[in-house]
Amino acid sequence: AALPEAARATGHPGHTGHVAPVERAVAPFSVRMPVPKVLQPQSTKGDNDFYVVTAKKAKVEILPGTRTEVFTYAGMFPGPTLRVRTGRTAIVRHTNDLDMGTVAHVHGGCTPASSDGFPTDTLAPGKSRDYVYPNKQRAATLWYHDHAHHMEAEHVFRGLAGFYLIDDPAEAALRLPSGDYDIPIMLRDARFDDKARMVFEKDDFQGRTTILANGKPQPYFPVAARRYRLRFVNASNLRTFTLRLGKDTQVAQIASDGGLLAAPAAVRSWRMTPGERIEVVVDFSRFKVGSQVILNDAEVGPVMRFDVGRSATTDTSRVPDRLSTLPALPTATGKRKIVLSFDRTNGRFLINGREFDQKRVDTEIKLGTTEVWTVTNDSTNFAIPHNFHPHLVQFRVLDRNGRPPAPGEAGVKDTVAVGPGETVRLQATFGPYIGKYAYHCHMIDHSSSGMMAQMKIVA
Ligand code: C2O
Ligand code: CU
Structure with missing residues (x-):
């Protein structure tokens, strides 16, 4: 799979300077952004909650006035939100009603490992299986998505993605904005043809010019003039978002991939590569009632709009100066080098010079070892x-090109940007x-x- 010529020229998805025509024009801010429904457990027994999710095709309205066939979890695009509590086990029965493995x-x-979704651990069409999630981890904005070998790009692009939110008592005690004021927002790009069909081609960063927030193109979202917690995930296959609100409004970044930062970081813009999550608290009371505040991306422009509609009577939420205690960084006893590269002669994407092989263990790690x-x-x-x-692991970024990480990147993470020529050092403890x-x-x-590649954690 060689890259298109433009990618060779610039090497940066989305920075090619020319953009494919939008096949079907949608006026920006003409649809309201929905908030994905929270899936209720089918049953509950002791500390276990049982959920049921079926992957199937569905026709949903993405572009106004027309329907698009997508792949869904439970008929929804994006999928339903799983919202769980630390220490309670979620058992999710996935049924595959698609005609390919998931x-x-x-x-x-x-x-x-048995429930993590190794790429070749496929659920065949027509089959069901239970995935067990112990949720012995801190509160965080996670997400679930397809991971089928060689197929995750197309499956996620066509819709197999949803939020997986973990709550814990320590976070709840902080009185951050909650309930109707705690909004998950899944951002991604997509490409549609003139019949509103989704068009998937690998490495098509130029064609994916429609930006979706919770499955709607450049939507608006009504907010009250008060504080909101916004949980962003970048669910794009390739696109990096660099976001800012209104005219460089200062917001408080409170969390990264693995949950709360130690302290809020005041930011005016925040960058998210695919898979990363960033949570911010925005105080909309700083805008006049009636204002329209646009969330802009540095490259594509407007992503969505917040319409400040009413002034809230009371807002008892807050953003404390201390948010959490980050897990300790034990002394590392192991080291690895990971090299990401693209071989232009044959169009291959490589880790340490190799393509993924399900039969080859690339890295063997003793359980409990801390490595850099x-x-x-x-x-x-x-x-x-x-x-x-x-x-499996959350890590900490030690440095990026030899310099300490920015405050927003200094918390708990599971996905990190590594730009051309960059070197990022991270530390993780491999287990449990x-x-x-x-x-x-x-x-x-x-x-x-x-x-x-694959790592094998051994006892
Ligand atoms: Cu290997 Cu978002 O996953
Ligand atoms: Cu890559």
């Missing part, structure tokens, strides 16, 4: 952005489960082409 994976989940991984995007032959995501887990570039057109 693999469900909770991104950021600390999950036993030095991840480099080798752009000597070809410059293209990548990022890096290991399953043994078994085989994937690690890969989360620009999933790349991982679907082989930019993935």
Whole structure:
């Protein structure tokens, strides 16, 4: 799968300077952004909650006035939100009513290998299986998506993605905005043809010019003049978002992939590569009632609009100066080098010079070991952005190109940007489960082409 010529020219998805025509024009801010429904457990027994999710095709309204066939979890685009509590086990029975194999994976989940969704651990059409999620981890905005070998890019693009939110008492005690004022927002790009059909081609970063927030194109969302917690995930296959609100409004970043930061970070713009989550608290009371505040991306412009409609009577939420205690960083006893590269001569995406092979263990790690991984995007032959995501563990970014991470990147993370020529050092403790887990570039057109490897945690 060689890249299109324009990618060779610039090496940066979306920075080609020319953009494919939008096939079906949609006036911006003409549809309201929905909030994905929270899935209720089918039953509950002791500390276990049982959920049921069926993957199936459905026709949904994405572009106004027309229907698009997509792949869905439970008929919804994006899928229903799973909202769980730390320490309660979620057992999710996935049924595959699609005509191809699927693999469900909770991104950021600390999950036993048998339920983590190894790429070749396929659920065949017509079959069901139970995935077990112990949720022994801190509160965080996670998401679940398909991970079928070589197919995750197309499956996620066509809709197999949803939020997986973990709550815990420590976070609840902070009195951050909650309930109707706690809004998950899944951002992604997409491409449609003139019949409103989704068009999937690998590495098609130029064609994916429609930006969706919770499955709607450049929507508006009514808010009250008060504080909101906004949980963003970038669910794009390739696109990086660099977001800012209104005229560079200062917002408080409160969390990254793995949950709360130690303290809020005041930011005016925040960057998200595919798979990353960032949570911000926005105080809409700083805008006049009646204002329209646009969320802009540095490259594509308007992503969505917040319409400040009413002034709230009371807002008892707050953003405390201290948010959480980050897990301690034990002394590392192991080191690895990870090199991400693209071989332009044959169009191959590689980790340490190799494509994914389900039969080859790339990295063996003793259970409980703390390691520093030095991840480099080798752009000597070809410059293209990548990022890096290991399953099972959350990590800390030690440094980026030798410099300490920015405050928003200094918390708990599971996915990190590694731009052309960059080197990022991260530290993780590998456990508490043994078994085989994937690690890969989360620009999933790349991982679907082989930019993935596996580690085996051994007792
Ligand atoms: Cu978001 Cu390997 O996954
Ligand atoms: Cu990549």
